[in-house]
Amino acid sequence: MPACGHTSLMTEDTATVIATYSRRMRLRLATGEEVGARIKGKRIKAVCGDLVTATPIVSEVDWLITEIGERRNELTRPNTCGQTEVLAANVDALIIVASVVPLPDWYIVDRYLCAAEIMGVLPIIVFNKIDLLEGHDIEIGELQEYRDIGIPVIECSAETGKGTSDILTSLAGQCGIVVGQSGVGKSSLINQLVGGSEQRIGSISTKSGEGRHTTVNSVMISLQGGGSLIDSPGVRDYAPALSDVTDAAVGFREIVAAAQLCRFANCRHLREPGCAVKEGVDNDSISYRRYESFKRVVNLTEKLSAGKY
Numbered sequence: 001m002p003a004c005g006h007t008s009l010m011t012e013d014t015a016t017v018i019a020t021y022s023r024r025m026r027l028r029l030a031t032g033e034e035v036g037a038r039i040k041g042k043r044i045k046a047v048c049g050d051l052v053t054a055t056p057i058v059s060e061v062d063w064l065i066t067e068i069g070e071r072r073n074e075l076t077r078p079n080t081c082g083q084t085e086v087l088a089a090n091v092d093a094l095i096i097v098a099s100v101v102p103l104p105d106w107y108i109v110d111r112y113l114c115a116a117e118i119m120g121v122l123p124i125i126v127f128n129k130i131d132l133l134e135g136h137d138i139e140i141g142e143l144q145e146y147r148d149i150g151i152p153v154i155e156c157s158a159e160t161g162k163g164t165s166d167i168l169t170s171l172a173g174q175c176g177i178v179v180g181q182s183g184v185g186k187s188s189l190i191n192q193l194v195g196g197s198e199q200r201i202g203s204i205s206t207k208s209g210e211g212r213h214t215t216v217n218s219v220m221i222s223l224q225g226g227g228s229l230i231d232s233p234g235v236r237d238y239a240p241a242l243s244d245v246t247d248a249a250v251g252f253r254e255i256v257a258a259a260q261l262c263r264f265a266n267c268r269h270l271r272e273p274g275c276a277v278k279e280g281v282d283n284d285s286i287s288y289r290r291y292e293s294f295k296r297v298v299n300l301t302e303k304l305s306a307g308k309y
């Protein structure tokens with residue numbers, strides 16, 4: 001336990017990890033003060049959003065992280081070695097961005113929704129570039145389908161700023177992560193939401209002693225309205241992974257709800273008699289498109305669990 005012999009004089013504090021560099025971290029203490037930190041030992045790895053126990057190191061500016069608190073959830077992705085890499089922890093909301101162009105792949109949106117449901121975080125669908133629809137009378141049917149099953153949908157333009165205040169409002173007191181296909185406007189949107197505060201983070205990394213050219217792996221940015229965003233290249237490129245068959249079922253909330261009424265408890269909602277999901281699709285209370293997504297996800301997860309992928 002003693003890190004340098006003065007342990008008895010030290011105070012311990014709980015703090016939030018707000019930036020990670022190659023080896024060092026930035027913490028926000030309970031007092032609001034921000035300090036540089038490194039971690040005790042090589043076995044534990046902290047990510048943005050982690051709640052940690054830390055203690056000042058005598059005669060150093062850095063603090064020492066001694067323990068990582070239990071995580072409410074983790075955003076993970078498989079790394080190149082086939083292991084699971086944790087990108088962020090203790091997230092409240094997954095902001096799933098789609099846009100007018102490139103044309104949305106709604107199946108990918110459904111995959112992100114699955115990821116959100118599995119993580120137990122609030123999904124928010126953000127439909128960007130609506131400035132391109134101005135003067136056209138176009139309704140996006142898929143957006144209504146999502147609203148119908150209770151998923152918040154915000155239409156916005158990172159270019160004109162329209163609708164972006166709604167994103168700030170829905171993130172009040174919450175920590176969000178922006179995901180979506182390449183080209184939908186994630187970077188533009190984050191810039192629009194963040195305004196000037198990203199520069200502040202840049203100056204912090206210089207001051208913390210790692211030097212100007214330190215790569216920031218990930219960073220938590222405070223937003224107007226009391227919310228925050230965790231941003232990193234890895235998070236933006238995050239593609240939702242599915243691990244086993246149960247994932248498919250929990251990822252589609254309207255199918256989960258209808259399945260309560262299927263005749264067989266183990267109904268797969270394909271050709272079984274008395275299937276309430278199929279009935280719902282037939283009478284249009286369940287979207288046919290969402291049902292097709294569901295079957296695709298089931299198919300994929302079955303292949304995954306059979307090791308054919």
Ligand SMILES: Nc1nc2c(ncn2[C@@H]2O[C@H](COP(=O)(O)OP(=O)(O)O)[C@@H](O)[C@H]2O)c(=O)[nH]1
Nearest residue numbers: 128129157158159181182183184185186187188
């Ligand atoms: N018309 C319009 N273009 C946008 C909007 N948001 C982003 N773009 C453009 O879309 C392209 C991709 O944006 P970018 O933020 O790099 O997308 P990312 O790949 O998701 O990070 C860029 O050329 C942006 O200028 C928007 O709201 N309206």
Ligand SMILES: [Mg+2]
Nearest residue numbers: 186187188236
């Ligand atoms: Mg980008």
Ligand SMILES: [Zn+2]
Nearest residue numbers: 262267269275
């Ligand atoms: Zn069924």
